[in-house]
Amino acid sequence: MTTAVSSSSSLSSRAKTWWTILRISLEERFVYRGDFALGTLMRFLPIITQVFLWGAIFAASGNNAIQGYTANAVVAYYMLTMISRAFSSMPGLCSGIALQVRDGEIKKYLIQPIDLLGFLLITRVAHKLCYYAIAIIPFTLVFYLCRGFFENGWPEATVLVAYGLALTMGFLLGFFIEASLGLVSFWFLEVTSLVFVYNLLNFFLSGHMFPLDLLPEWANQMVRLLPFQYLAYFPAAVFLGRIEQDELWFGLGVEACWLLAFVVLSRVMLNRGIHRYSGFGG
Amino acid sequence: MPMALIELNNLQKTYRVYQKKEGLRASIKGLFKRKYKEVQAVRGIDLQVEQGEFVAFLGPNGAGKTTTLKLLSGVIHPTAGSATVMGHIPWRRENDYRRRFALVMGQKNQLWWDLPAQESFRLHQQIYGIEPDTFQHTLDELSDLLGLRELLSQPVRELSLGERMKMELTAALLHSPEVLFLDEPTIGLDVVAQHNIQQFLKYYQEKRKITILLTSHYMKDVAALCKRVVIIADGQIQYDGSLSGIIDETTNRKLVTLQFADPIDKRLLGSLKRFGHIVHHEAPRVKLGVTRDDVPAMLTAILDAYDIDDLIVEEPPLEEVIADVFARVSETSATQSELGLSRSNDTQVGEAE
Amino acid sequence: MAGYRPSYSRVFLTFARNSLVRDMSFRTNFILQSISTVSWTIMNIGFYLIVFQYTDSIGEDTGWGRDEFFVFLATTWIINSLVQTFFMPNAQQFSELIRSGNLDFALLKPIDTQFVISFPRVDWAALSNLFMGLTLLGYSLFQLTTRETNPLILDWRAVLMYPFYIACGTVIMYSVMITLASTSVWLGRNQTLYNFWFYITNFSRYPMEIYKVGWGMALWVFFTFLIPVLLVVNIPARIMAKPLNTMETHYWQLAGYSIFATLICLTVSRRIFVRALKSYRSASS
Numbered sequence: 022m023t024t025a026v027s028s029s030s031s032l033s034s035r036a037k038t039w040w041t042i043l044r045i046s047l048e049e050r051f052v053y054r055g056d057f058a059l060g061t062l063m064r065f066l067p068i069i070t071q072v073f074l075w076g077a078i079f080a081a082s083g084n085n086a087i088q089g090y091t092a093n094a095v096v097a098y099y100m101l102t103m104i105s106r107a108f109s110s111m112p113g114l115c116s117g118i119a120l121q122v123r124d125g126e127i128k129k130y131l132i133q134p135i136d137l138l139g140f141l142l143i144t145r146v147a148h149k150l151c152y153y154a155i156a157i158i159p160f161t162l163v164f165y166l167c168r169g170f171f172e173n174g175w176p177e178a179t180v181l182v183a184y185g186l187a188l189t190m191g192f193l194l195g196f197f198i199e200a201s202l203g204l205v206s207f208w209f210l211e212v213t214s215l216v217f218v219y220n221l222l223n224f225f226l227s228g229h230m231f232p233l234d235l236l237p238e239w240a241n242q243m244v245r246l247l248p249f250q251y252l253a254y255f256p257a258a259v260f261l262g263r264i265e266q267d268e269l270w271f272g273l274g275v276e277a278c279w280l281l282a283f284v285v286l287s288r289v290m291l292n293r294g295i296h297r298y299s300g301f302g303g
Numbered sequence: 304m305p306m307a308l309i310e311l312n313n314l315q316k317t318y319r320v321y322q323k324k325e326g327l328r329a330s331i332k333g334l335f336k337r338k339y340k341e342v343q344a345v346r347g348i349d350l351q352v353e354q355g356e357f358v359a360f361l362g363p364n365g366a367g368k369t370t371t372l373k374l375l376s377g378v379i380h381p382t383a384g385s386a387t388v389m390g391h392i393p394w395r396r397e398n399d400y401r402r403r404f405a406l407v408m409g410q411k412n413q414l415w416w417d418l419p420a421q422e423s424f425r426l427h428q429q430i431y432g433i434e435p436d437t438f439q440h441t442l443d444e445l446s447d448l449l450g451l452r453e454l455l456s457q458p459v460r461e462l463s464l465g466e467r468m469k470m471e472l473t474a475a476l477l478h479s480p481e482v483l484f485l486d487e488p489t490i491g492l493d494v495v496a497q498h499n500i501q502q503f504l505k506y507y508q509e510k511r512k513i514t515i516l517l518t519s520h521y522m523k524d525v526a527a528l529c530k531r532v533v534i535i536a537d538g539q540i541q542y543d544g545s546l547s548g549i550i551d552e553t554t555n556r557k558l559v560t561l562q563f564a565d566p567i568d569k570r571l572l573g574s575l576k577r578f579g580h581i582v583h584h585e586a587p588r589v590k591l592g593v594t595r596d597d598v599p600a601m602l603t604a605i606l607d608a609y610d611i612d613d614l615i616v617e618e619p620p621l622e623e624v625i626a627d628v629f630a631r632v633s634e635t636s637a638t639q640s641e642l643g644l645s646r647s648n649d650t651q652v653g654e655a656e
Numbered sequence: 657m658a659g660y661r662p663s664y665s666r667v668f669l670t671f672a673r674n675s676l677v678r679d680m681s682f683r684t685n686f687i688l689q690s691i692s693t694v695s696w697t698i699m700n701i702g703f704y705l706i707v708f709q710y711t712d713s714i715g716e717d718t719g720w721g722r723d724e725f726f727v728f729l730a731t732t733w734i735i736n737s738l739v740q741t742f743f744m745p746n747a748q749q750f751s752e753l754i755r756s757g758n759l760d761f762a763l764l765k766p767i768d769t770q771f772v773i774s775f776p777r778v779d780w781a782a783l784s785n786l787f788m789g790l791t792l793l794g795y796s797l798f799q800l801t802t803r804e805t806n807p808l809i810l811d812w813r814a815v816l817m818y819p820f821y822i823a824c825g826t827v828i829m830y831s832v833m834i835t836l837a838s839t840s841v842w843l844g845r846n847q848t849l850y851n852f853w854f855y856i857t858n859f860s861r862y863p864m865e866i867y868k869v870g871w872g873m874a875l876w877v878f879f880t881f882l883i884p885v886l887l888v889v890n891i892p893a894r895i896m897a898k899p900l901n902t903m904e905t906h907y908w909q910l911a912g913y914s915i916f917a918t919l920i921c922l923t924v925s926r927r928i929f930v931r932a933l934k935s936y937r938s939a940s941s
Binding site: 063066067069070073074076077078079080081082084087088211213214215217218221224225230231235236237 | 682684685688689691692695696699702703706707710711712713714715716718851852855856858859861862863865866867869872875
């Protein structure tokens with residue numbers, strides 16, 4: 022972080038700053054109500070097509086299960102990836118950073134005693150909190166109505182704890198990956214295409230498009246070496262009990278390593294980027 | 304009586320604005336229940352402009368100048384009242400009307416940002432259906448006048464603000480409009496660029512005898528260009544007449560600057576106060592504000608009593624006079640609303656949704 | 657001068673040309689965008705190849721086997737690429753114009769405002785999907801016509817009807833899109849426009865047979881008659897992928913209805929657009 026926190030008073034003043042930022046971003050979110058309502062509603066639409074698509078696939082295949090997934094389990098999987106994505110997706114983060122670099126607004130963070138990554142993280146938390154404070158109602162409703170798809174019911178407590186950990190780290194991992202991508206704009210101004218490519222890969226490799234277990238074995242092995250699976254597949258698979266106990270903690274450990282790597286990466290990129298930026302004289 | 308080229312009768316525009324309240328709780332409440340308030344941007348403007356006039360709209364921010372121009376361009380619809388420009392009702396947006404006028408806004412640009420301006424111009428040519436020869440001729444003429452020739456093939460984003468404004472003007476004039484609306488055309492420009500644009504507008508208007516309505520914050524624009532000035536404040540016309548008339552009509556002050564041969568001391572300053580109030584003093588000069596009728600008597604008295612090196616009698620600067628007018632308007636409207644006489648300006652219209 | 661009408665086709669060509677000049681000045685971006693568009697389609701094929709490892713067709717007795725379905729997929733891409741090339745950037749731009757108040761300039765032009773809003777930008781990079789679509793169409797038609805059992809015989813009527821219905825579908829999509837974009841006037845910031853568009857059109861990406869189970873019928877009715885996006889891909893794909901003489905009566909009826917729906921969509925969206933313009937307030941600066 023930028024400056025050392027020397028006394029408790031500066032700590033409380035800093036906490037106050039963060040709180041103010043959090044509050045303002047919450048307010049900002051609520052003002053655009055029309056957007057908000059539409060956004061929450063439509064998140065559930067793609068699940069519907071998935072239900073019917075997989076219904077049709079299973080009906081024609083003549084099998085009850087594909088790679089251990091029943092038709093219901095596939096739908097449950099898609100619903101769970103929605104939760105994973107709700108945590109790990111960071112709409113507008115990368116392009117936001119790029120825009121700030123391009124407009125020179127980034128200078129603000131050089132002058133004001135605010136840490137850019139900290140600021141962005143806290144506003145992101147605000148956005149998510151705000152969104153899901155309202156969205157939890159339709160989410161709960163949909164999950165309640167669709168509880169039939171979850172054939173195994175609730176998982177046991179340890180799995181739930183692991184699930185919570187996986188989601189939280191998924192959120193942080195998503196944040197730091199996208200922040201790193203956004204910081205690339207210190208070197209290349211045009212990053213929108215980069216974001217597009219990232220989103221594309223993410224959609225496929227995170228398991229958002231389909232359960233990764235359906236991939237041919239060799240592809241599956243490769244995909245498991247990448248960090249993407251933690252953004253959607255991993256938490257969902259944990260919840261569905263598809264991951265064995267010992268594998269579970271190992272997986273969480275690997276996820277933590279990825280997280281640490283991206284925290285460090287984004288921090289280094291920010292420092293180097295700002296150094297380079299001020300070198301240009303803005 | 305023949306109709307004026309531009310005619311406004313009791314033109315009004317009211318906006319409904321969502322009132323955002325401070326605080327998180329209010330924001331959450333805003334999700335479900337919203338309070339709107341009505342803002343009367345234009346509260347009944349009557350105006351006639353004849354062909355060939357160059358009229359300036361003056362007024363503080365939010366006075367309704369820009370809204371009036373937008374109504375006349377047909378960009379927005381009025382809440383009440385009527386207007387015709389060259390016999391057309393602007394907000395019907397007939398193509399025949401739209402081909403005959405242009406609007407330039409200092410704060411917005413219409414040229415393609417990433418392309419050379421000439422590409423946007425060519426697009427204009429096609430949209431307005433300008434004959435290729437006429438188009439080339441007009442473009443040559445305008446770019447020579449504005450000194451743009453070398454810049455035509457440069458992407459607009461690489462141009463300076465002043466150059467961009469000149470390009471915007473060129474784009475607006477390509478179809479030789481008969482009426483031109485200019486909204487803050489010199490905003491944010493440096494003195495040189497401002498002067499260039501003023502010179503150009505003056506020349507162009509005199510040559511083509513087109514009708515121009517201009518809003519500006521810069522009194523220099525107005526003084527250089529417009530014989531007729533309309534002061535709008537609080538959504539209404541406060542003054543309509545010549546520029547010099549503003550001073551005659553709205554102030555009875557003159558400024559007298561005296562340059563003393565002897566050093567100025569406190570006693571001298573004190574004794575000067577009986578002639579008028581001291582606006583400014585910096586040895587060896589003193590500037591006094593004096594009631595117009597008192598000037599001759601005052602001068603006689605002063606020349607009698609002191610040793611004066613130099614003496615200037617002048618009108619107060621236009622900016623100040625106009626600022627006085629604005630201040631007076633906002634004062635009256637404030638008093639009126641205190642007395643409950645407000646013309647239902649910021650009335651709550653209940654809660655919608 | 658009075659009564660002069662601008663040549664819409666020439667204005668459109670200039671729009672297209674200017675967009676190309678602009679795209680070319682950001683060449684890296686253009687190439688990256690084309691690459692990502694193409695990789696998206698490849699990922700899509702990948703997904704369905706995986707699916708068809710586990711099943712022979714999408715839905716029981718629907719006739720949407722692997723190659724037939726690839727015709728369907730190709731049709732989706734062709735229509736999507738047309739929409740993305742010609743309309744998507746403009747719809748997004750339209751929302752932005754409303755927000756920033758720059759719509760003023762469009763309103764000043766002596767040309768139809770909907771035209772000048774709908775066409776100024778052409779996203780040439782998105783056209784790469786059209787080539788992917790055409791390639792996949794060619795490949796899967798080749799597979800269908802040359803397979804040993806029950807090969808498809810191309811009917812010249814189908815070949816003529818296909819582009820016609822592609823056009824109809826594109827127009828329906830355009831209407832939905834311009835309607836969505838118009839709502840920015842009332843809803844303010846409309847970041848979710850693209851998402852909403854994606855989710856609605858998502859229903860159009862699959863054979864309509866899959867919805868005809870249980871309560872899916874309600875969806876089928878909704879997206880066939882109220883927001884007729886189900887017709888967009890289904891009608892041309894059905895005509896092309898499977899023999900015309902096996903086409904059921906109700907499909908023929910739907911094909912006829914599709915023309916009607918196209919006209920209705922266009923009219924309704926035009927009305928909403930005009931209404932939106934009336935409510936436009938023109939933000940200052």
